Amino acid sequence: MRILKIQTLRGPNYWSIRRHKLIVMRLDLENIAETPSNEIPGFYEGLVEALPSLEAHYCSPGCRGGFLMRVREGTMMGHVVEHVALELQELTGMRCGFGRTRETATPGVYQVVFEYLNEEAGRYAGRAAVRLCQSIIERGRYPKAELEQDLQDLKDYWRDAALGPSTEAIVKEAEKRGIPWMQLGARFLIQLGYGVNQKRMQATMTDNTGILGVELACDKEATKRILSGAGVPVPRGTVINFLDDLEDAIEYVGGYPIVIKPLDGNHGRGITIDIRSWDEAEAAYDAAKQISRSIIVERYHVGQDHRVLVVDGKVVAVAERVPAHVVGDGRSTVAELIEEINKDPHRGDGHDNLLTRIELDRTSYQLLEKQGLSINSVLNEGEVCYLKATANLSTGGVAVDRTDQIHPENVWLAQRIVKIIGLDIAGIDIVTTDISRPLREVDGVVVEVNAAPGFRMHVAPSKGVSRNVAGAVMDMLFPSDKPSRIPVLSVTGTNGKTTTTRLLAHIFKQTGKVIGYTTTDGTYIGNFMVEPGDNTGPQSAQLILQDPTVEVAVLETARGGILRSGIAFDSANVGVVLNVASDHLGIGDIDTIDQLAHLKSVVAEAVFPDGYTVLNADDPRVAAMAQRTKANIAYFTMNPNSELVRQHIQKGGVAAVYERGCLSILKGDWTHRIERAENIPLTMGGRAPFMIANALAASLAAFVQNVSIEQIRLGLNTFRASVSQTPGRMNLFDLGRHHALVDYAHNPHSYQAVGGFVRNWRDGERIGVVGGPGDRRDEDFIMLGRLAAEIFDKIIIKEDDDTRGRRRGSAADLIAQGIEEVNRNCNYQTILDETTAVNTALDMATEKSLVVILPESVNRAIGLIKARGVVKEESYEPNTGTNQVDSRTGKNYKVVNSR
Numbered sequence: 001m002r003i004l005k006i007q008t009l010r011g012p013n014y015w016s017i018r019r020h021k022l023i024v025m026r027l028d029l030e031n032i033a034e035t036p037s038n039e040i041p042g043f044y045e046g047l048v049e050a051l052p053s054l055e056a057h058y059c060s061p062g063c064r065g066g067f068l069m070r071v072r073e074g075t076m077m078g079h080v081v082e083h084v085a086l087e088l089q090e091l092t093g094m095r096c097g098f099g100r101t102r103e104t105a106t107p108g109v110y111q112v113v114f115e116y117l118n119e120e121a122g123r124y125a126g127r128a129a130v131r132l133c134q135s136i137i138e139r140g141r142y143p144k145a146e147l148e149q150d151l152q153d154l155k156d157y158w159r160d161a162a163l164g165p166s167t168e169a170i171v172k173e174a175e176k177r178g179i180p181w182m183q184l185g186a187r188f189l190i191q192l193g194y195g196v197n198q199k200r201m202q203a204t205m206t207d208n209t210g211i212l213g214v215e216l217a218c219d220k221e222a223t224k225r226i227l228s229g230a231g232v233p234v235p236r237g238t239v240i241n242f243l244d245d246l247e248d249a250i251e252y253v254g255g256y257p258i259v260i261k262p263l264d265g266n267h268g269r270g271i272t273i274d275i276r277s278w279d280e281a282e283a284a285y286d287a288a289k290q291i292s293r294s295i296i297v298e299r300y301h302v303g304q305d306h307r308v309l310v311v312d313g314k315v316v317a318v319a320e321r322v323p324a325h326v327v328g329d330g331r332s333t334v335a336e337l338i339e340e341i342n343k344d345p346h347r348g349d350g351h352d353n354l355l356t357r358i359e360l361d362r363t364s365y366q367l368l369e370k371q372g373l374s375i376n377s378v379l380n381e382g383e384v385c386y387l388k389a390t391a392n393l394s395t396g397g398v399a400v401d402r403t404d405q406i407h408p409e410n411v412w413l414a415q416r417i418v419k420i421i422g423l424d425i426a427g428i429d430i431v432t433t434d435i436s437r438p439l440r441e442v443d444g445v446v447v448e449v450n451a452a453p454g455f456r457m458h459v460a461p462s463k464g465v466s467r468n469v470a471g472a473v474m475d476m477l478f479p480s481d482k483p484s485r486i487p488v489l490s491v492t493g494t495n496g497k498t499t500t501t502r503l504l505a506h507i508f509k510q511t512g513k514v515i516g517y518t519t520t521d522g523t524y525i526g527n528f529m530v531e532p533g534d535n536t537g538p539q540s541a542q543l544i545l546q547d548p549t550v551e552v553a554v555l556e557t558a559r560g561g562i563l564r565s566g567i568a569f570d571s572a573n574v575g576v577v578l579n580v581a582s583d584h585l586g587i588g589d590i591d592t593i594d595q596l597a598h599l600k601s602v603v604a605e606a607v608f609p610d611g612y613t614v615l616n617a618d619d620p621r622v623a624a625m626a627q628r629t630k631a632n633i634a635y636f637t638m639n640p641n642s643e644l645v646r647q648h649i650q651k652g653g654v655a656a657v658y659e660r661g662c663l664s665i666l667k668g669d670w671t672h673r674i675e676r677a678e679n680i681p682l683t684m685g686g687r688a689p690f691m692i693a694n695a696l697a698a699s700l701a702a703f704v705q706n707v708s709i710e711q712i713r714l715g716l717n718t719f720r721a722s723v724s725q726t727p728g729r730m731n732l733f734d735l736g737r738h739h740a741l742v743d744y745a746h747n748p749h750s751y752q753a754v755g756g757f758v759r760n761w762r763d764g765e766r767i768g769v770v771g772g773p774g775d776r777r778d779e780d781f782i783m784l785g786r787l788a789a790e791i792f793d794k795i796i797i798k799e800d801d802d803t804r805g806r807r808r809g810s811a812a813d814l815i816a817q818g819i820e821e822v823n824r825n826c827n828y829q830t831i832l833d834e835t836t837a838v839n840t841a842l843d844m845a846t847e848k849s850l851v852v853i854l855p856e857s858v859n860r861a862i863g864l865i866k867a868r869g870v871v872k873e874e875s876y877e878p879n880t881g882t883n884q885v886d887s888r889t890g891k892n893y894k895v896v897n898s899r
Contacts, residue, residue: 001077001130002028004109008119011538011566012606014599015113019098020566023085023122025112026104026589027130029077032137033108036074044072046136047080050147051087059083077133078103078110084129085114085122092154094121105591121157128154159348163190165456166204173470179484180570182542192477193484194569195516195550199477204425205452206477213422217451220263220296223421230420232413233445237298239263246285247278249297257300260284262292272363273389274300280366287362301445303433305391306402308410309458309469310418310426312476315411317458317467318403318435324358324388324396328379334368335375338387346460347396355462358396363389399457401464402435409438417449424476427453486550488569489701492557492603493578493616494596495750496694497536499729500578501556503682504698507715511707513551516544520558521727525550537561538568545569557603559596563588567606574701575607575631576614578694580621581749586777597621607631612704614697617644617655634704636696638689656700658692663716665703672709674699680716687760688730690753728858730757733865738764738845741852742861746772748783754852755791764848768792769841771834771854774804774811781811785818792852794844795819795828798837800856808832838864 004026011020037043047054048068057067067083082099089096096115103110116122128150135142163171167190174181174192181192184200192199200207205214216223221239228234236253240246250258260281261271270291272284288295309317326337338358341347347355360375364387368374371385379385391397410430418426432444439445458467478484491501498519505517505524516525518540522532525547531540536558544553545568557567580597590596604613604625610632616622617635623644626633633653635645640659645666649655654667658677665672677686682695699712723731728744745754751770758766770788772781788795797812797819812830819826831837838861841851855861 001032001081001134002030003127003130004028006123006126007564008116008123009566010119011568012570012602013566014562014602015100016098017602017605019115020570021116021119021122022098022113022566023116023126025081025085025114025126027078027081027110027112029108029110032077036076037071037080038074040137042140043136044068046140046142047071047084047133050132050136050142051084051091053091054083054087057083057087076101076103076110077137078112081126081129081133082112082114084132085112085125088125088128088132088150088154089116089121092121092151092158094118094154094158096122104589111589118157118161120161121154124150124154124157164203165459166454167201169455169459169470170201170204170473173468173474177474177478177484179474179478180545182546184546191546194488194545195486195553196514196548197483197486198546198548199484203452204455204473206424206473208424208477209451210422210424213426214451216421217423217426217449218264220261220448221294223449226420227417227446227449230416232417232420233439235259235298235301235445235447237296239294239296241294243282243285246281246297250281253297253299259296259298259300260288261296261298262288263294263296265291271390283362283366298447301431301443303431303442303444304435305447306430306432306435307399307453307457308406308414308428308430309453309455310414310423310428311469311472312424313415313418314472315406315414316403316472317469318401318406319399319457319461319464320402320435321391321393321457322398322400322462323386323391324398325384325386326358326379328381328383328385330381331378333376333378334373334385334387337379337385338375355398356394356396358387360387393454393457398462401458401461401467403458403465403467405436407436407438410435413439413446417446421449423449423451425453425473426450486545486553487574487705488545488553488555488572489574489576489705490555490557490567490569490572490603490606491576491578491697491701492559492562492600493576493622494581494583494600494747495745495753496578496690496697497556497558499682499691499726500576500694500698501554502726503695503715503719504576504701505554506719507698507702507707507712508552508554508705510711510715511552514549515552515554516547516550517554517556518544519556534558538565541568559584559590559599560588562599562602563590567602569606571606571608571611572603573608573611574614574705575603575605575611575629576697576701577601577604577616577622577625578697579616579619579749581747582780582783583747583749584776585780587775593621597625601625601628604631605629612654612701614701614704616693616697617642617648618693632704634700636693636700638693638696654700654704656696656703658696661686663692663696663699665700665709672703674709675713675716680719682716682719684730684732684757688753688757690756691730723862727862728855730754731858731862735842735845735865735868737847738849738851740842740845740865741850742858742865743852743854744858745854747776748780748787751784751787751791751854754854755787758791758850758852761850764850765793765846766791767794767796767841767845767849767851769796769798769834769837769851769853769855770815771798771800771856772811772815773856774800774802774806776811778814781814782818782821785815785820786822787818788815789819789822789826789828793827795826796837796841797828797830798834799832801834802856835860835864842868 007024009022059067078101082101086096094117099114101112132142190201224234238249240249256276258275259273270288275281305321307319342357347357388395414428427450429448433442455469458469505515508515514526518535520534523530523535523540536556541555607613609630612634613629613631614634617637636656637645638658645655649666663674677683677692683691731742733740743754745751797815845851853861
């Protein structure tokens with residue numbers, strides 16, 4: 001077997017709308033392409049020996065053991081690889097259950113699709129699954145050592161990708177509330193929400209967390225002085241920098257017992273408590289000095305360590321932190337008890353696990369000595385042996401929930417402390433013998449105030465109730481009256497996507513909001529381009545959704561991005577599907593128009609149930625998408641007598657209709673006349689039907705998002721048909737004695753759309769410069785030739801500079817074949833170089849003729865036209881336009897642009 005390609009999907013996709021994280025592996029079965037599993041000697045036995053846990057897979061029989069039943073009876077190897085990839089992840093703690101395997105149009109080549117939780121782990125699992133199956137096919141077994149290595153590697157990937165308990169709790173709460181989130185890739189930042197409504201977090205610090213509060217909390221001595229001055233009970237202490245000052249510091253705090261800790265330490269590093277002698281103090285000073293230049297010496301207060309979590313000025317959880325310890329069983333030594341407790345699967349290295357492994361250090365041995373024990377001591381049953389002086393979970397401690405026991409006065413004090421320090425999320429460390437009594441009654445003290453406190457002791461306490469502290473954070477960041485999202489409108493189709501996207505964005509600009517939009521020409525925010533290029537994939541969409549100034553996102557969503565990565569958002573407010581026609585077939589295993597329709601239906605399906613899917617009622621494949629979406633349906637049609645739309649309106653639906661020369665919105669008994677088509681510049685005086693359809697779709701999408709009819713009308717009337725705004729979309733130039741039209745038509749559907757306008761050109765000859773992208777099928781080029789013969793009087797066939805792997809001249813030959821099938825006497829010639837072809841067509845243009853250029857490079861074609869001299873405006877707008885000046889040549893020209 002051979003892996004041809006592995007792709008990672010991260011959003012709603014061709015395979016699933018609900019399961020966003022999928023690996024798509026294109027697998028060539030090669031010499032076992034026609035060999036089912038039951039015909040491979042020993043394969044079933046070897047598979048069960050390697051992965052007996054596959055017994056739990058149901059598969060199509062719908063029962064436990066169903067998959068192995070299929071293997072025994074005979075199934076193709078791509079299907080087996082799918083299940084093995086899922087099981088390898090399952091065995092390492094990544095619960096993944098979704099998979100699909102489909103044969104492509106190429107015999108023996110399969111698309112193997114399976115779920116992942118971590119991208120690197122998912123891709124690794126796919127490769128490991130192929131290795132495992134190949135080994136069993138060839139040798140009858142998969143070595144145990146190799147399987148163990150695979151599982152360890154997967155665990156490492158999973159561990160390295162872990163967000164940490166605090167961030168994980170916040171992310172899960174966000175998902176539960178339908179709040180989108182994404183990792184920003186710098187400084188471990190997490191974005192919650194979209195656009196202008198987003199919030200950012202780093203661990204448990206938010207973008208509302210004040211820098212002054214953080215700085216103050218990090219300076220333990222300054223915090224203590226501020227709190228002491230406010231009447232908060234704190235331990236008496238001082239800061240020193242030299243060992244010579246230690247003796248005076250001990251005397252200042254009132255003598256032993258004392259605590260010594262680094263001024264700017266965390267997670268309990270370098271802290272020694274309950275120091276009762278000079279030798280202990282010296283050793284503690286040395287330990288603290290390794291962490292910080294400055295050392296805190298404090299009076300030691302007897303009691304239990306408590307963490308009080310305050311979010312948005314309210315106490316939301318309290319935990320008693322118990323230092324790392326073991327409990328005797330009357331048989332085992334301390335060392336054996338530590339080894340046993342570290343076997344807990346919840347314990348791991350570092351503070352990012354629910355529990356941390358207990359590792360002995362200098363203070364551990366000192367503490368054992370104080371208790372009269374060693375690591376070889378056997379503890380009596382029930383006897384407790386403490387191994388750490390501090391109660392931090394990161395050193396192996398455990399937590400007991402005490403939220404319901406804290407005294408109201410202590411609650412009041414904690415909430416007051418947070419306001420004094422100035423933090424929105426804070427962890428207050430309190431030492432007291434009884435948290436249920438006021439601190440002043442039991443000589444309790446506030447030891448520290450922590451910015452970015454950990455949540456795991458509250459989310460997963462060792463004993464007691466789990467507290468939804470992340471819920472309190474979400475309530476603070478996104479109260480019930482504050483949205484986390486911005487309106488997202490997604491536009492797809494074979495043709496017209498860019499024009500409709502730009503027009504829709506322009507209509508929304510009339511609302512006064514900042515619009516972010518992506519197109520094949522670039523990514524824009526407001527009136528400015530952020531990035532040039534064909535930006536219709538998920539990365540460009542994420543740029544818009546991550547921008548904190550964007551209030552509405554209008555996203556052109558092309559087939560390539562959906563295939564490669566899925567779409568960038570879980571759900572849109574409006575999904576627009578304009579049309580589905582033959583284009584890009586044979587690419588990415590999309591071989592039929594029905595498959596292409598299924599691919600584009602992702603945009604129709606990935607819409608909120610209370611959102612709208614805007615569909616072309618005149619395209620049967622698009623109209624059928626209404627059965628696939630749970631959202632509300634809105635249709636647009638060029639046919640005022642459409643039976644589908646009539647029934648839809650009778651049921652209370654909404655539609656946009658072109659009737660009596662007007663663009664209208666129909667809803668119930670109401671007809672909202674927007675504008676006559678002849679008054680809309682985009683429609684070229686009402687002479688470009690496909691532009692009217694685009695305007696209907698954009699108007700309807702805006703209407704269902706509560707944009708007023710007046711604003712829609714203003715948007716339609718002011719969408720200037722200019723090269724700068726819609727380059728390559730029906731750009732019409734008046735060169736004096738003849739005209740030139742530039743349009744990026746490159747498939748049969750778009751040729752027909754342009755042809756609808758060109759056929760109405762009655763004044764002179766119609767000359768076409770035609771071609772198409774080299775990665776299209778032979779039959780597509782032949783069809784372009786046929787259509788060109790029906791549209792133009794004279795034709796020049798050219799080819800793109802980038803032939804996309806096709807032999808130079810072969811595409812032109814196929815177009816010529818199509819021309820001759822329609823009209824053997826057609827006046828055509830082949831000039832492969834696009835620049836030469838365009839100049840030749842412009843040179844041969846006769847009086848009042850129309851030269852139609854369908855280029856690879858729109859900018860180059862427009863540049864060649866402008867280089868001809870003065871280009872006058874021919875405007876289809878209701879009012880006369882204004883002259884524009886080419887900033888490069890300084891020459892006047894006027895432009896009509898539509899598509």
